[in-house]
Amino acid sequence: xxxxxxxxxxxxxxxxxxxxxxxxxQDVQDQLGHIPRDALEKVSDRTGAPRGSLFHxxxxxxxxxxxxRGENEIQVCMGTTCYALGAQRVLEALERELGIAPGETxxxxxxxxxxxxxxxxxxxxxxxxxxxxxxxxxxxxxxxDFLTGLS
Amino acid sequence: MNIEELRKTxxxxxxxxERYDAILMVCTGTTCQARGxxxxxxxxxxxxxxxxxxxxxxxxxxxxxxxCSEGPLILVQPEGILYTGVSEDDLADIVxxxxxxxNFVDRLLYRLEGKAIxxxxxxxxxxxxxxxxxxxxxxxxxxxxxxxxxANGYQTCYEVITGMEPTEVVDTVVRSGLRGRGGGGYxxxxxWRACREAVEKTGNHPVVVCNADEGxxxxxxxAILAADPHSVIxxxxxxxxxVGAKEGYVxxxxxxxxxxxxxxxxxxxxxxxxxxxxxxxxxDFSFDINVHRGAGAYVSGESSALMQALTGRPxxxxxxYVHTTERGFRNMPTVLNNxxxxxxxxxxxxxxxxxxxxxxxxDVSKDPWNGNTGTKLVSLTGAVKNxxxxxxxxxxxxxxIVFDLGGGLPEGSELKAVQLGGPTGGILPESQLDxxxxxxxxxxxxxxxxxxxxxxxxxxxxxxxxAKFMVGFxxxxxxxxxxxxxxxxxxxxxxxRKIASGEGEKGDLDLITEYGxxxxxxxxxxxxxxxxxxxxxxLRYFRDEFEIHIKDGKCSAGKCRDLISYNIIADNCTGxxxxxxxxxxxxxxxxxxxxxxxxxxxCTRCGICREVCxxxxxxxR
Ligand SMILES: Cc1cc2nc3c(=O)[nH]c(=O)nc-3n(C[C@H](O)[C@H](O)[C@H](O)COP(=O)(O)O)c2cc1C
Ligand code: SF4
Ligand code: FES
Numbered sequence: 001x002x003x004x005x006x007x008x009x010x011x012x013x014x015x016x017x018x019x020x021x022x023x024x025x026q027d028v029q030d031q032l033g034h035i036p037r038d039a040l041e042k043v044s045d046r047t048g049a050p051r052g053s054l055f056h057x058x059x060x061x062x063x064x065x066x067x068x069r070g071e072n073e074i075q076v077c078m079g080t081t082c083y084a085l086g087a088q089r090v091l092e093a094l095e096r097e098l099g100i101a102p103g104e105t106x107x108x109x110x111x112x113x114x115x116x117x118x119x120x121x122x123x124x125x126x127x128x129x130x131x132x133x134x135x136x137x138x139x140x141x142x143x144x145d146f147l148t149g150l151s
Numbered sequence: 152m153n154i155e156e157l158r159k160t161x162x163x164x165x166x167x168x169e170r171y172d173a174i175l176m177v178c179t180g181t182t183c184q185a186r187g188x189x190x191x192x193x194x195x196x197x198x199x200x201x202x203x204x205x206x207x208x209x210x211x212x213x214x215x216x217x218x219c220s221e222g223p224l225i226l227v228q229p230e231g232i233l234y235t236g237v238s239e240d241d242l243a244d245i246v247x248x249x250x251x252x253x254n255f256v257d258r259l260l261y262r263l264e265g266k267a268i269x270x271x272x273x274x275x276x277x278x279x280x281x282x283x284x285x286x287x288x289x290x291x292x293x294x295x296x297x298x299x300x301x302a303n304g305y306q307t308c309y310e311v312i313t314g315m316e317p318t319e320v321v322d323t324v325v326r327s328g329l330r331g332r333g334g335g336g337y338x339x340x341x342x343w344r345a346c347r348e349a350v351e352k353t354g355n356h357p358v359v360v361c362n363a364d365e366g367x368x369x370x371x372x373x374a375i376l377a378a379d380p381h382s383v384i385x386x387x388x389x390x391x392x393x394v395g396a397k398e399g400y401v402x403x404x405x406x407x408x409x410x411x412x413x414x415x416x417x418x419x420x421x422x423x424x425x426x427x428x429x430x431x432x433x434x435d436f437s438f439d440i441n442v443h444r445g446a447g448a449y450v451s452g453e454s455s456a457l458m459q460a461l462t463g464r465p466x467x468x469x470x471x472y473v474h475t476t477e478r479g480f481r482n483m484p485t486v487l488n489n490x491x492x493x494x495x496x497x498x499x500x501x502x503x504x505x506x507x508x509x510x511x512x513x514d515v516s517k518d519p520w521n522g523n524t525g526t527k528l529v530s531l532t533g534a535v536k537n538x539x540x541x542x543x544x545x546x547x548x549x550x551x552i553v554f555d556l557g558g559g560l561p562e563g564s565e566l567k568a569v570q571l572g573g574p575t576g577g578i579l580p581e582s583q584l585d586x587x588x589x590x591x592x593x594x595x596x597x598x599x600x601x602x603x604x605x606x607x608x609x610x611x612x613x614x615x616x617x618a619k620f621m622v623g624f625x626x627x628x629x630x631x632x633x634x635x636x637x638x639x640x641x642x643x644x645x646x647x648r649k650i651a652s653g654e655g656e657k658g659d660l661d662l663i664t665e666y667g668x669x670x671x672x673x674x675x676x677x678x679x680x681x682x683x684x685x686x687x688x689x690l691r692y693f694r695d696e697f698e699i700h701i702k703d704g705k706c707s708a709g710k711c712r713d714l715i716s717y718n719i720i721a722d723n724c725t726g727x728x729x730x731x732x733x734x735x736x737x738x739x740x741x742x743x744x745x746x747x748x749x750x751x752x753x754c755t756r757c758g759i760c761r762e763v764c765x766x767x768x769x770x771x772r
Binding site: 136 | 219530733
């Protein structure tokens with residue numbers, strides 16, 4: 001059960017206007033790390049937007065997650081430049097070290113791994129962001145030490 | 152704010168700046184920020200306070216300075232001395248040596264073949280540029296409206312609103328030859344004219360929308376918004392006046408926090424000064440701008456999808472029987488323009504269409520379709536020495552961009568191709584590099600300019616892998632609403648995977664081409680209609696490479712895992728054991744000091760051994 005008063009505050013901030021449900025979801029995700037089912041229902045009840053359409057939105061945009069995410073969220077940029085500079089191998093190294101696939105969270109809840117699109121730092125690709133902090137020119141052989149530094 | 156106040160602020164700002172001996176512009180663009188430039192701003196200010204120098208020197212956080220690969224950057228104005236790769240430890244030297252003793256800090260200067268170039272304007276990366284949409288680069292603090300006014304800001308829209316007829320503004324933009332920078336290259340003035348006609352026909356109020364959904368690569372439009380948000384506001388005011396709109400919307404992704412924050416702040420400031428709102432400059436022109444914070448999805452940048460996203464629905468395309476200029480946002484006549492297009496407007500209206508069309512190529516005096524005028528932003532990345540954001544006259548050749556401005560490739564690498572226009576763009580081989588940066592010439596070469604992203608690719612790039620990546624990208628981003636795009640991309644992906652794994656058959660390439668044709672002809676939106684471009688262009692220029700994968704089962708670039716193996720060259724191997732430690736599969740063995748071997752059965756070809764080897768002893772076969 002998520003904190004319902006927090007939810008109300010978020011929805012109020014956008015005047016419960018159904019044109020701003022994406023913004024509401026973004027705020028919910030920022031505060032709670034994901035979009036819990038009751039949050040989706042509450043947004044639906046208060047804005048009048050049908051649940052099905054909200055579910056569609058929550059799954060259409062890759063930024064939203066219906067499941068809780070790990071303490072550290074590792075985002076691997078898979079934009080075109082980062083790909084050309086070797087991001088695929090960086091991603092594989094992370095998968096191997098963490099033992100999870102993109103979109104998953106480690107069983108201890110410490111790390112989530114996610115593929116994202118261009119982070120706007122292509123000039124220093126390949127780029128990985130940890131909890132929104134960007135690390136540039138990372139190589140597959142750096143990954144093991146990089147993770148040790150985080151935990 | 153009336154015009155007298157505007158001019159007074161402008162003159163005051165100019166005088167205030169002259170009081171300082173030097174102004175330190177610290178780049179706070181996305182990449183420099185990622186490398187810690189905000190901390191540099193604070194530290195530098197503290198350093199000046201500590202030494203009691205705040206009367207003589209000013210620190211200004213500024214927008215992207217462009218040479219992102221060399222950041223964090225600090226530019227000392229008005230001399231124009233550029234410092235690269237600056238860390239906190241360097242700041243004391245900049246203050247002591249440069250500001251107080253007038254000696255450049257040599258180790259922080261940009262270097263070309265070992266020779267230091269101190270003045271930004273003399274660095275080839277900058278020397279080849281001409282700034283229009285970025286015309287305030289390195290001069291102002293994007294979070295201060297007075298800085299923009301000090302740079303003559305909002306004067307042009309005053310002249311336009313108080314001195315021109317809306318149709319005159321439309322005609323000016325038509326005659327300038329300006330074509331949309333968001334990818335389509337549609338003449339901006341003609342779009343506005345169509346909107347005016349729709350307003351007349353339907354009697355509905357028009358709206359203007361700024362497309363800042365920029366997906367991949369994501370830093371040109373963002374850079375404008377974060378470096379000079381008021382130029383976009385002023386551009387939208389001109390646009391709104393021309394088509395008769397009272398309302399404007401900017402659609403920015405949450406994933407671009409810097410652009411979002413600075414734009415929102417700029418709008419607040421403009422409202423407070425009554426540059427947005429009712430009766431602007433005491434005229435009957437009223438206009439305001441709302442920011443809509445979107446979530447990232449590549450297809451949402453498409454015009455009909457964006458109209459959906461603006462109303463809180465999923466950003467998916469709709470079948471367009473009626474054009475957006477007639478029925479767009481909330482079914483009102485809507486002009487959608489890209490950030491860069493809009494940022495060019497103040498300069499065009501200030502200096503006139505003849506001036507604008509003298510930059511670039513073609514004679515647009517009768518027909519805006521007949522040329523490529525003005526400048527274009529390019530995000531140059533990949534295997535080049537100078538990677539970053541640049542603005543050049545249209546018509547500049549790709550070779551000039553990669554080799555003159557970009558400085559070419561690092562020692563030991565060779566250019567194989569460039570990828571243009573993001574995931575729905577194409578790939579051109581080195582031999583086509585003399586093509587100009589123009590909408591039509593590049594489209595004819597099967598490599599549309601798109602939003603102006605340019606990625607230099609070296610000899611280690613496998614074209615099958617690259618095509619597979621781009622198709623995979625689009626497959627994930629396709630909304631799946633229409634069958635040709637959804638199924639076509641899946642089918643292409645299957646075939647490309649097959650070829651990459653050495654199982655390709657004769658006829659596969661023809662099949663891919665056929666799928667591509669169907670997608671191009673029958674898809675609902677431009678994502679599907681242009682989704683075949685990556686394969687069309689790679690097959691046009693690199694067919695041999697595909698055929699070698701199919702016939703010989705070989706990947707000459709050494710990238711397709713199923714077709715390669717990693718081997719240790721015994722002559723080079725010193726037995727240092729570094730690779731043994733690094734191999735995640737533990738399949739490298741050998742005694743210390745003696746050549747090692749890789750057990751091919753357990754090797755997953757991750758390539759880490761090759762990366763860590765200091766003796767060039769690991770080769771790909
Ligand atoms: C899949 C897809 C994504 C697009 N993304 C963008 C974008 O991020 N920014 C943009 O300005 N235009 C984008 N466009 C082009 C827009 O649909 C539209 O043509 C453009 O915003 C019009 O502005 P302009 O005439 O000033 O270029 C995209 C088009 C497609 C088909
Ligand atoms: S072409 Fe692709 S992205 Fe466009 S509507 Fe069809 S399925 Fe969706
Ligand atoms: S492609 Fe990775 S930051 Fe742009």
